[in-house]
Amino acid sequence: MYVHTVRFRDLRPPKSDTNLFSYHLNKLVKNGLVLKVDGGYTLNLLGLSYVDRVGTKDKTIQMQPKIITMLLIQNSDGDILLQRRIKQPYIHAWTLPYGTLGINDPSIILAAKRAVREKLRLQNQAMRHIGDCYIRVQADSHMLSTTLAHIFKFNCDDIATSDTMMWARPHKLREYVLAPAVEEIVSRGFFNDPFFFEEFDVSWSISKKAS
Structure with a gap:
């Protein structure tokens, strides 16, 4: 949310299984929320729309303007x-x-x-x-x-x-x-x-x- 592009090693949470994280990341790519680009990963249109609706503090989804x-x-x-x-x-x-x-x-x-x-x-x-x-x-x-x-x-x-x-x-x-x-x-x-x-x-x- 706070960066434009992020590398895989910086995106993966500490101590998480690499294969499991890769699986979920690839799912996000396949579903159009994340885009793989030179230098790492960035949010696609659906991802950008999602983060605009999610609350910064409580992470709840806001469907209203x-x-x-x-x-x-x-x-x-x-x-x-x-x-x-x-x-x-x-x-x-x-x-x-x-x-x-x-x-x-x-x-x-x-x-x-x-x-x-x-x-x-x-x-x-x-x-x-x-x-x-x-x-x-x-x-x-x-x-x-x-x-x-x-x-x-x-x-x-x-x-x-x-x-x-x-x-x-x-x-x-x-x-x-x-x-x-x-x-x-x-x-x-x-x-x-x-x-x-x-x-x-x-x-x-x-x-x-x-x-």
Whole structure:
């Protein structure tokens, strides 16, 4: 889930029987969840769809669309904050910082504030709920993911860059491998409407890799 390609020896659990593990791995390949490539194994379309629905903590399967809060953040130079995804699907692609809504979040705005604290280490950040987006992603006619994103916007200069966080010029977003609908959401957020709702149908290639 947290890598694009993994070698057999790194994929096999410690102390597990090699032949037994090979049997189950080959079953995953045969059933279209895992693909054997140069350098090891990667997730195929069904595998990517599966990991998008499985809970990170409790490993339960979520059959409903994922609901997230997504942060559209600009600094005083007008740059947009991008965060590199570190897990599948869309691993290594650049996205807007986001957080998943949890059952214990008392409201959407408080869920967004929690995402800001956890992702950016900012406290009591003022923000505005500017719109909602429904994002459906298909790859080779296979439904890969569905997400309802509540978009929150604010300005901030107190965020340090790193290997997984960077500021990008809005007109240069196409130079990066972006997660689905990122460029469209940024553009829509600049309209400064009181509130908007958009639906995006996106085609995705599983061969995409961010640089």
